[in-house]
Amino acid sequence: MIRLNFYYFFTSEGNCRMLKCLHTAITCFVFTLSSSAFGFELGTAEESPEKNLKKSIESVIFHADPTAQVGIKIVSLKDGKTLFEKNSNEKFIPGGSLKVVTAAAALQLLGPNFCFETSLYTNGLVDKGVLKGDLFLQGSGDPSLTGNDLDNLIFELKLLNVKEIEGDLVFDATEFDDLPLAPGWMWDEKLRYRDSPVDALVINHSCVNVWVKPSQMITMAPLVRIQPEIPGIVIENNASMGNIDRKKNTIKVSTKNIIQKDVIHIEGLMSLKSKTILHRIPVKNPQLYAATEFSERLKSNGIKHFGKIRFEQMQKNTKYLATHRSDPMFDLTMHMLKNCDNLYANCFFKKVGRNQYGKPGTWPNGSQAIRDFLEELNEPLYAKAVILDGSGESAYNMVTPNQMVSLLSWVDKEFIYAPEFISSLSLSGLDTSLRKRFGSKHMKNKIRAHVGTLKGVSSICGYATTRDSETLAFAIMINGFIKKPREIKEEIEDRVCDLLTRFSRED
Numbered sequence: 001m002i003r004l005n006f007y008y009f010f011t012s013e014g015n016c017r018m019l020k021c022l023h024t025a026i027t028c029f030v031f032t033l034s035s036s037a038f039g040f041e042l043g044t045a046e047e048s049p050e051k052n053l054k055k056s057i058e059s060v061i062f063h064a065d066p067t068a069q070v071g072i073k074i075v076s077l078k079d080g081k082t083l084f085e086k087n088s089n090e091k092f093i094p095g096g097s098l099k100v101v102t103a104a105a106a107l108q109l110l111g112p113n114f115c116f117e118t119s120l121y122t123n124g125l126v127d128k129g130v131l132k133g134d135l136f137l138q139g140s141g142d143p144s145l146t147g148n149d150l151d152n153l154i155f156e157l158k159l160l161n162v163k164e165i166e167g168d169l170v171f172d173a174t175e176f177d178d179l180p181l182a183p184g185w186m187w188d189e190k191l192r193y194r195d196s197p198v199d200a201l202v203i204n205h206s207c208v209n210v211w212v213k214p215s216q217m218i219t220m221a222p223l224v225r226i227q228p229e230i231p232g233i234v235i236e237n238n239a240s241m242g243n244i245d246r247k248k249n250t251i252k253v254s255t256k257n258i259i260q261k262d263v264i265h266i267e268g269l270m271s272l273k274s275k276t277i278l279h280r281i282p283v284k285n286p287q288l289y290a291a292t293e294f295s296e297r298l299k300s301n302g303i304k305h306f307g308k309i310r311f312e313q314m315q316k317n318t319k320y321l322a323t324h325r326s327d328p329m330f331d332l333t334m335h336m337l338k339n340c341d342n343l344y345a346n347c348f349f350k351k352v353g354r355n356q357y358g359k360p361g362t363w364p365n366g367s368q369a370i371r372d373f374l375e376e377l378n379e380p381l382y383a384k385a386v387i388l389d390g391s392g393e394s395a396y397n398m399v400t401p402n403q404m405v406s407l408l409s410w411v412d413k414e415f416i417y418a419p420e421f422i423s424s425l426s427l428s429g430l431d432t433s434l435r436k437r438f439g440s441k442h443m444k445n446k447i448r449a450h451v452g453t454l455k456g457v458s459s460i461c462g463y464a465t466t467r468d469s470e471t472l473a474f475a476i477m478i479n480g481f482i483k484k485p486r487e488i489k490e491e492i493e494d495r496v497c498d499l500l501t502r503f504s505r506e507d
Helices: 002-011 013-037 049-062 095-109 147-159 286-300 329-339 342-357 363-382 401-413 418-424 485-502
Strands: 069-076 082-086 117-122 125-127 130-132 135-138 169-172 207-213 223-227 234-237 240-242 252-254 263-267 269-271 277-282 309-311 319-325 447-454 457-465 471-479
Touching: 049 069, 049 082, 049 485, 069 401, 069 485, 095 329, 095 342, 095 363, 095 401, 095 418, 095 447, 095 457, 117 147, 147 286, 147 319, 169 286, 207 263, 223 234, 252 277, 286 309, 329 342, 329 418, 342 363, 363 401, 401 418, 401 457, 401 471, 447 485, 457 485, 471 485
Parallel strands: 135 169, 169 309, 234 263, 240 269
Antiparallel strands: 069 082, 069 471, 117 135, 117 319, 125 130, 207 223, 207 277, 252 263, 447 457, 457 471
């Protein structure tokens, strides 16, 4: 009976008006229920793309690690308007993204065509193939100097018919002070290739090659060889052989940042079928490394030396022999940013200090030179910035997202070397630090930025291109989290950058 009445109700001509009213009511009810279920608010479709972007970023932050302190600023370079900011004037430890500041300062204060020079001098004369006097090798802080560059310098000696050096080999690294570690660095952390100690005379990144080769018997430890053999290096080989697949090797080679001790640790399990493994490990004494490498290369080039090795400032009234010039600062800056090279950044830091305030380059005068550069752009904004190194390794560095974005905006609008600077930043989907993170089709080539990571610190600063080809300057800084840095990067940084590349004012 009920079914018949229901059918009659909806087919009766006398109730057409009631049918329309009921249909409208049901439609509104269903829409309201659906909106509530999915968490949408009525009127969202009418909100501006800018407001939707803000809500989306807030949602990303809300659902991330609740222990994390997050600071973000995003500015359109088209009209200068802020699209989003959160804690943008709060101070954060930036980590490696501080290299953005170092790069801009180095290009501005030294110039894109600046080259480091490493030179040979003597206080004697060449007589019948014998250099009767001392040979001086003077460094100027070139982080890119290699053994091949030394060979080129030695070739200049051979052109002068030098076959023997009667005096001493003197190494002058007084361009910088002798403090390799900046304030706030973790002195007990493991050193990697890019973390080599800072010095005015660095060759091959001050890294020794450590080869670990499987032994022929499972009861013996793997064989270890180093080159060059620097005096004072101690090898602690605690590794062992195992009858395992070579893909399951667990060999680790490391050294810690303990002053005056060069101990290389080898540990883990190595397969009998494994290939020889090569590691590049930095040593604590770059000048001793340089002296050893230079002496060996003199010998391999057929030049004899019977004198002493000394480390001191070059005498006055010496005679110039030859010079090696590094690549220009533009190329060095590109290497630093694309490879996250801390040694390069810190050599630039001390070099601008030396050039602005005189010899030697130090952590304090490097800091002052960088601060002067920033305060010249905007003194009130940068007055409270704390910058103690060039690489961002110091836990005492403190900057705000607003300061970083202001620098990026200045670069875009006013910096004469903007093309050199921007092209040096890592490109998403292409360069090492951003290749795997932003490799999706819609993000490829849309992010130019530099990243930073320390314990409890993660950051990314740079430029993003939207769906409308609009350029945004952004800084994302995260401190105090307990999760792994990779998780934080995925949860916040990557998702925010994804939103920026998808953003369109026409939506």
